[in-house]
Each structure stands twice: as structure tokens, then as C-alpha cells.
Amino acid sequence: MSGTILDRILEKKKDEVRKLKEQFDAGNESKFQKIPFYDSFIHADKMNIIAEVKRASPSKGNINLDVNPAKQAKHYEASGANAISVLTDEPFFKGTLADLKAVRDVVGLPILCKDFIIDPIQIDAAKQAGANVILLIAAALDDEKLKSLYEYAYRQDLEVLLEVHNEEEMERALVLNPSVIGVNNRNLKTFEVDLGVTERLLSRFGKNHDRIFISESGIKTAKDVERVQKAGAKAILVGETLMLADDIQLTMNQLKVRLR
Structure with a gap:
């Protein structure tokens, strides 16, 4: 096995999926209502912000291990977030599906289950926990798997954020005609961050104005937001x-630049 961080995450994820299949109670139906993601984003006049609950990451180490996910998410919602992302990967990001459930119980926004999804059982578990949107990462899946998981999610009445970080992945993603594409400015193999990735990909592929392009990773200032907005990110x-912000409301206000 090659030694990229993504490879190590996916290897660990296979073990996690095996355990989930042994423990998951499919009979425990999701009791949560559908909260539209795409429809609530497409008509916004200011930058849509997906605010993330994130305890740690492989690139940054521990960020805030003691965060109360429900409290953090409520703060995000009160400060004007348009959706909440919850990291549910435990080995590398220190998150859990219990974090997502806790957030679902207190906010009325769309929730993205942020994980490395490689099997339908993870989609079932995300829905049961209260997710409205799941993440599918092109770099982690071959074409057949990407298509089957994408279609499975929509059959479960979930929306999909399909994530890419280069031209080849974008071309693979567009075959599925997705309504939402996330452009990750962080290379998942090296974990280097470059906002130029959003600019480069959207200059070539960002002409469909009915599609929502989301710029992910490395956004810290209003100047960063203006840069990706100019490229075509909605x-x-x-x-x-946001996890490290002293004043979440102030930071959110600064990032809420007007969409052209």
C-alpha cells in the first residue's frame, strides 16, 4: 500500500465498515425530516457558508478535542451559517456519528455528514443519525463505486456533495451531472492547500450556473472568500x-461576502 494519508484513511475505513455492518440496526428508521440543501443555497444573495464541527485533522492535529458539537452548531446557526458539516471519522478526525446526532437534535439547518464513504452502510448510518447530505470523494472511489454510491444516496432521499480536487476528478464527477460539486483546495494525498485549485477548475468547468460549486479548505479571510466567489463558488x-474563532459571529459576518 502506498503511504499517502488518503490511503491510510481508506484502509482504516474498511475495518470501520466491517464493524458497522455487524452493529448497525437497519430497522431503526430515521425520524428526521428532509431539510433541502441545494434549494436553500441556489437563491442566496450572500455567500453560503457550511460551518464545520471539526475536532482534529491529520494536517493540523488536534483543533478542539473538547468541543461540544451541539453547542458549537447552535452557535453557527445563530451566527448565520447556511448548513452544518459534522466530521464523523474517528481515527483521523476524532469525530463520531454521535456528534452528528447531537447536532441534528438542536439545529434546523441541512447537515452534511463529512466522512470517507466507501459503502452503502455508511450512507444508511448517516441518514439514521440525521444527515441530509453525504460527502462522496472522487479521489477515494473508482467510477463504478462513485456512481453506485451517488445513486444509492439519492434513493435514500439524501443529497450528495461530490468532491473533486483536480481536472480528472472533475471530469469523472460531471458524468453524473451532479447539482452540487465541492472543490477541495487541499490535496488529499499531500494535504497541501491552494485556493488556486478552485480558480483553475471553475475557470474551465464552472459555467453551469444551475450547479452549486463549493470551495473547501484554506478559507480564512474575506479576501479568500472574494477570490473563490469571483471564480464562481456559491x-x-x-x-x-470557525473552530478557532474568538468571535464566531464576527468571523461569519466577514466571510458572508455578496454573491455577484
């Missing part, structure tokens, strides 16, 4: 900047 996903 939304941003912000984790570390």
Missing part, C-alpha cells in the same frame, strides 16, 4: 477558521 466550507 458556497464555502469552513472548519478550522
